[in-house]
Amino acid sequence: xxxxxSRAEIAGGAAPSxxxxxxxxxxxWFLVSSVxxxxxxxxxxxVIAAKFVWPELxxxxxxxxxxxxxxxxxxxxxxxxxxAADMALTYYLIPRLCxxxxxxxxxxxxxxxxxxxxxxxxxxxxxxxxxxGLEYAELPLPLDVAVVVAWIMYGFNLFxxxxxxxxxxxxxxxxxxxxxxxxxxxxxxxxNFAVLFTTGVNQANLNWMYVHNAVGLIFTPxxxxxxxxxxxxxxxxPLYSHKLSMIGFWSLAFVYVWTGAHHMLHGPISQWLQxxxxxxSVMLLIPVWAAVYxxxxxxxxxxxxxxxNVPLKFLMSGVVFYLLTCFQGPMHSLRAVNAIVSKTDxxxxxxxxxxxxxxxxxxxxxxxYMVPRVWGKQLYSDSLxxxxxxxxxxxxxxxxxxxWLGGFWQGWQWNNPAIPFIDTVVAxxxxxxxxxxxxxxxxxxxxxxxxxxxxxVLGEKPKPxxx
Amino acid sequence: xxxKADTSATWAAIISLVLFFIGGILTTVVPPLVDTxxxxxxxxxxxxxxxxxxxxxxxxxxLQGRQIYIxxxxxxxxxQQTRTLLADTKRSGWKGVDSPVSTPDEFVYDDPHLFGxxxxxxxxxxxxxxxxxxxxxxxxxxxxxLVPGSIMPPYPWLVEDAAEFKAxxxxxxxxxxxKDWRPDNDYEE
Numbered sequence: 001x002x003x004x005x006s007r008a009e010i011a012g013g014a015a016p017s018x019x020x021x022x023x024x025x026x027x028x029w030f031l032v033s034s035v036x037x038x039x040x041x042x043x044x045x046x047v048i049a050a051k052f053v054w055p056e057l058x059x060x061x062x063x064x065x066x067x068x069x070x071x072x073x074x075x076x077x078x079x080x081x082x083x084a085a086d087m088a089l090t091y092y093l094i095p096r097l098c099x100x101x102x103x104x105x106x107x108x109x110x111x112x113x114x115x116x117x118x119x120x121x122x123x124x125x126x127x128x129x130x131x132x133g134l135e136y137a138e139l140p141l142p143l144d145v146a147v148v149v150a151w152i153m154y155g156f157n158l159f160x161x162x163x164x165x166x167x168x169x170x171x172x173x174x175x176x177x178x179x180x181x182x183x184x185x186x187x188x189x190x191x192n193f194a195v196l197f198t199t200g201v202n203q204a205n206l207n208w209m210y211v212h213n214a215v216g217l218i219f220t221p222x223x224x225x226x227x228x229x230x231x232x233x234x235x236x237x238p239l240y241s242h243k244l245s246m247i248g249f250w251s252l253a254f255v256y257v258w259t260g261a262h263h264m265l266h267g268p269i270s271q272w273l274q275x276x277x278x279x280x281s282v283m284l285l286i287p288v289w290a291a292v293y294x295x296x297x298x299x300x301x302x303x304x305x306x307x308x309n310v311p312l313k314f315l316m317s318g319v320v321f322y323l324l325t326c327f328q329g330p331m332h333s334l335r336a337v338n339a340i341v342s343k344t345d346x347x348x349x350x351x352x353x354x355x356x357x358x359x360x361x362x363x364x365x366x367x368x369y370m371v372p373r374v375w376g377k378q379l380y381s382d383s384l385x386x387x388x389x390x391x392x393x394x395x396x397x398x399x400x401x402x403x404w405l406g407g408f409w410q411g412w413q414w415n416n417p418a419i420p421f422i423d424t425v426v427a428x429x430x431x432x433x434x435x436x437x438x439x440x441x442x443x444x445x446x447x448x449x450x451x452x453x454x455x456x457v458l459g460e461k462p463k464p465x466x467x
Numbered sequence: 468x469x470x471k472a473d474t475s476a477t478w479a480a481i482i483s484l485v486l487f488f489i490g491g492i493l494t495t496v497v498p499p500l501v502d503t504x505x506x507x508x509x510x511x512x513x514x515x516x517x518x519x520x521x522x523x524x525x526x527x528x529x530l531q532g533r534q535i536y537i538x539x540x541x542x543x544x545x546x547q548q549t550r551t552l553l554a555d556t557k558r559s560g561w562k563g564v565d566s567p568v569s570t571p572d573e574f575v576y577d578d579p580h581l582f583g584x585x586x587x588x589x590x591x592x593x594x595x596x597x598x599x600x601x602x603x604x605x606x607x608x609x610x611x612x613l614v615p616g617s618i619m620p621p622y623p624w625l626v627e628d629a630a631e632f633k634a635x636x637x638x639x640x641x642x643x644x645x646k647d648w649r650p651d652n653d654y655e656e
Binding site for chain 1: 469472479480484498499501502505506537538541544548550552553554568570571573575576577578580581582583584585610611614615616618624
């Protein structure tokens with residue numbers, strides 16, 4: 001693996017003169033817009049956290065109601081921020097791993113424009129309450145069609161780049177990106193189109209297949225593609241094992257898709273399907289531990305670098321959050337545990353650790369790494385970057401841990417029917433208050449991060465060494 | 468084969484899709500073929516076999532109410548499933564009678580389904596017939612007037628628009644009524 005990463009090094013970093021020059025316009029456009037949405041949707045996030053504490057906040061305006069802002073928060077973070085940032089970073093790393101230019105910058109720029117149009121359409125329709133009523137698939141049908149078109153444009157561009165690569169052997173990040181493109185296509189079609197031909201439990205089953213795999217087969221593989229690329233790059237250390245990364249990849253490809261029905265445990269869906277979902281959920285430990293072991297082993301002897309290497313800090317904290325989330329996941333699927341935590345506030349604690357703690361951390365690390373290189377400037381402020389890390393860590397841990405404890409307690413109370421429901425609401429008040437303040441800290445992380453990126457892009461600090 | 472995928476993008480793509488489709492098809496296309504109760508509307512006339520009753524599709528007014536329920540995002544805070552847990556059947560129950568658990572045949576006409584994932588408020592799968600119109604009016608105007616400590620948002624615009632109010636209440640009253648399980652039909656005071 002040493003050999004490949006060093007090849008990647010040549011392709012990406014300090015290339016000898018006369019070597020390949022990457023244009024990176026597509027990556028830049030996607031990145032800047034994703035950071036802007038991160039900031040805007042971050043405000044929405046704080047507002048909905050506040051509504052748990054002050055339920056009458058802005059509640060006389062229909063468009064500002066909880067039921068309108070929550071899908072805006074979820075869709076905005078998933079598609080406006082995270083997926084767009086992931087796309088930006090893959091537009092950056094795939095050409096470098098392939099040793100060629102992006103197949104078409106024109107197509108890439110058109111994709112970026114279409115993607116932004118989709119996100120703006122999503123904001124308007126969700127605020128208006130044009131909601132399809134399916135989680136993660138709220139957007140009206142015309143926008144769903146536009147997403148498919150944009151995804152084909154994105155996938156085609158990267159596949160063409162890969163097919164023209166100069167290095168025959170593909171680094172593991174390339175597989176993960178290819179997997180993401182292909183699986184996402186089918187998962188998205190299931191969750192947004194196949195559901196339209198079904199009703200009731202059958203539809204719910206397709207919906208959960210999509211919801212679960214939106215995380216498992218979209219954000220997980222593309223997040224791992226980033227981690228596999230940026231951990232060796234940021235630490236200047238070759239990946240520990242190619243074989244282990246293969247085990248992780250192929251087991252992920254096989255195992256993830258079976259687990260959707262674990263969202264309906266104890267619910268009105270066939271028991272045998274629940275059991276299958278549980279069995280495969282436990283098997284998820286295999287791809288997770290394979291990847292995590294590989295990352296830790298790569299860092300062996302390199303941990304001292306964490307002290308002042310901000311991207312690496314985000315990456316390795318992200319790996320730890322990934323490990324924890326993916327330990328929780330299989331545990332929730334066990335019937336006895338599920339009977340307590342399912343439908344409680346534990347679940348948003350879990351979901352935020354996955355999407356923010358693990359996958360957003362990988363994307364943030366990637367952004368801090370990529371922005372100075374593609375714009376050829378020095379990062380505006382290293383200490384601000386460090387501050388953003390600590391805001392997210394403290395805010396994030398405050399958020400996750402209070403919701404787990406609160407959610408567990410809530411579930412425990414629900415299982416005692418002698419306790420009136422409203423008492424279990426009142427009991428959670430302190431939890432929601434702490435969550436709100438943790439959310440403010442997390443928002444400070446977003447603020448510092450987006451300001452730093454913006455100031456780097458617009459600023460005039462040239463890079464000391466040639467990019 | 469997997470070795471070949473190391474250097475061939477086409478192979479890698481094909482194998483990733485094949486592995487994905489095995490689980491994909493077995494867990495999405497096959498289950499409704501195997502378990503036919505998913506698509507058969509609930510109907511039972513024999514009290515020995517459990518609660519009697521019949522599932523009927525919603526009428527226009529009720530469907531309109533359901534659309535409001537979706538538009539306002541009620542389903543982000545309320546589930547609609549009485550699970551196979553004792554506590555669920557007690558909490559969905561009424562006047563000391565435990566509610567029957569939810570079964571797939573009660574949801575055959577649901578499109579989109581509204582099972583939900585989060586219970587910030589109580590489960591609503593058996594709320595039909597629990598409260599009268601006046602209760603809902605007061606509750607939508609400001610939930611805290613009826614239930615101090617509630618964090619449900621107020622929905623003044625639903626009360627002010629007579630047609631919308633009629634529709635949402637009509638929909639609420641259908642929830643969980645396919646199975647005839649309530650001891651009588653008057654509302655809680």
